[in-house]
Amino acid sequence: MQKYYGYRHIVPTxxxxxxxxxLSQILIKPGDYIPGNMYFTTTRLHQELAGGTFVDVIIDEAHDAQSLHPFKGNVDLQKLTDLIERVGAERIPYISVAGTVNMAGGxxxxxxxxxxxYQLAQTYGxxxxxxxxxxVENAYFIQQREEDYSNQAIATILHKxxxxxxGCTMSGKKDALVNIGGWLALNDYNLxxxxRNLIVIYEGLHTYGGMAGRDMEAMARGIEESVQDDHIRARVGQVEYLGQKLLDWDIPIVVPIGGHAIYLDAKRFLPQIPQDQFPAQCLAAELYLEAGIRAMERGIVSAGRSKExxxxxxxxxxxxxxxxPRRVYTQAHMDLTAEAVEEVYYNRDRLRGLKMIYEPKYLRFFQARFELQ
Structure with a gap:
């Protein structure tokens, strides 16, 4: 982690x-505000449970599935400045920044x-x-889309x-090519x-953080392999292949094509289903019924409810x-997936909305249950 990500201290999780x-327990106090480039489900919940309020400061283009802006994960500097001046820098424990923003379509x-x-944040401390x-995916897009970095290696871009x-939080199940594991990295020794003290309470000893030794070795190897240019080019290329097939068939997806997934635009895919009848959840269920494809809703169900x-x-x-998934599927799998989506799209007019019949207290998209309207 120190070699490729550059942070001074690591706590495995x-x-x-x-x-x-x-992170939320050591930094956030009740009444704090945490600005970020669009929420992520578990991140926001941890912030809220610690008494904080998430504030979205991503650029407006991120909320437009058809915008071709090459960096829709960018922070709107004016939105961020306005928040700081409104609530005060002392009420902002940190700015939460994500690479390849999940909820915006990767x-x-x-x-x-x-x-x-970073320069703005340093001004306010x-x-x-x-x-x-x-x-790592984000580093790949920087290499492909920012002129100054076109000739630099992915590992160099990532470190920069x-x-x-x-500091950072990390789920190793994505870029790091493992089935379990993660870390919290920090430059501040006191933090x-x-x-390190809290890890012993919630995760395991500070030397392993809930992972088995073999999981830690797998992740160390995964970090090494993840920054290889050929690897990430092939990984994102597979996603681009699937996305381009769907675009060629005029199936509505988020553009530009993201790094780890294709995101179907359920509003345009199923315009007959109002949002409060969960069109994306309906579409995910239909894909499973059609071809056994396990997809994930990223809409009103994932967004949840206002804590106020x-x-x-x-x-x-x-x-x-x-x-x-990385290093799992072949081109034939991509073709099958595309054909299944096309079949559902062809029969989209017959689909109906859903109603939620069970809703857990937190993170409802994991456990909620639905039935047809």
Missing amino acids: HQGRGAENI QPISMANLRAV IRIILDATRA FCSYTD YEEA TGDNYYPELELVRLTI
């Missing part, structure tokens, strides 16, 4: 949300934008914490990218000491994520 939990943040955010889960942040009012959030994006 069983997976990314373990790192989010520890969209990257540019190096130039992160550098500008605010930390930046990176969700590094897919930072992380240098504009003060590291606090995190209890009302549903209604995100602009109502998506179904077709995540491509």
Whole structure:
């Protein structure tokens, strides 16, 4: 981790949300605000459970599935500045920045934008914490789309990218090519000491953080392999292959094509189903019935409810994520997936909305149950 990501101190965790939990406990106080480039489900919940409020400061283009902006994960510097001036820098424990923003369709943040955010944060004395889960993917898009980095290796870009942040949370199940594991990394030794003490309570000893030794070795090897240019080019290329097939068939997806998944635009796919009848959840269920494809809703169900009012959030994006596992599927699998999506799209007019018949208290998209309207 220190070699490729560059942070000084590491606390292993069983997976990314373990790192989010520890981070939230050591940094967030009740009444704090945490700005970020679009929410992520578990990250926001940990922030809220610690008494904080997440504030979205991503650029407006991120909420438009059809915008071709090359870096839709960018932070809107004016939105961020307005928040700081409104609530005060002392009420902002850190800025939460994600690479290849999941909820926006796997969209990257540019190096130039992160550098500008870092400079602004330093002016106010605010930390930046990176969700590094897919930072390698983000480095690939920087290499492909930012002129200054077109001739640099992915490993070099990744290290530079992380240098504009003060720490990170990591779910190793994505970029690091493993089935379990993660970490919290910090440059501040005093914060590291606090995190190391809490790890023993929630995860395991600070030397392994809930992982078995073989899992730690697998992740170390996965980090080495993940930054190889040929690997990440092939990984993203497989996603691009599937996405281009769907675009050629005029099936509505989020563009530009992201790094780890294709995101179907359920609002355009199923315009007859209102958002409060869960069109993306309906589409995900139909894909499973059609061809056994396990997709993930990323819309109103994932967005959850306001902690103040209890009302549903209604995100602009109502998506179904077709995540491509690394080093698992062949081109034939991609073709089958595309054909299944096309079949569902051809028969889309017969689909009806859903109603939620069971809703857990937290993170309902994991356990909620539905039936047809």
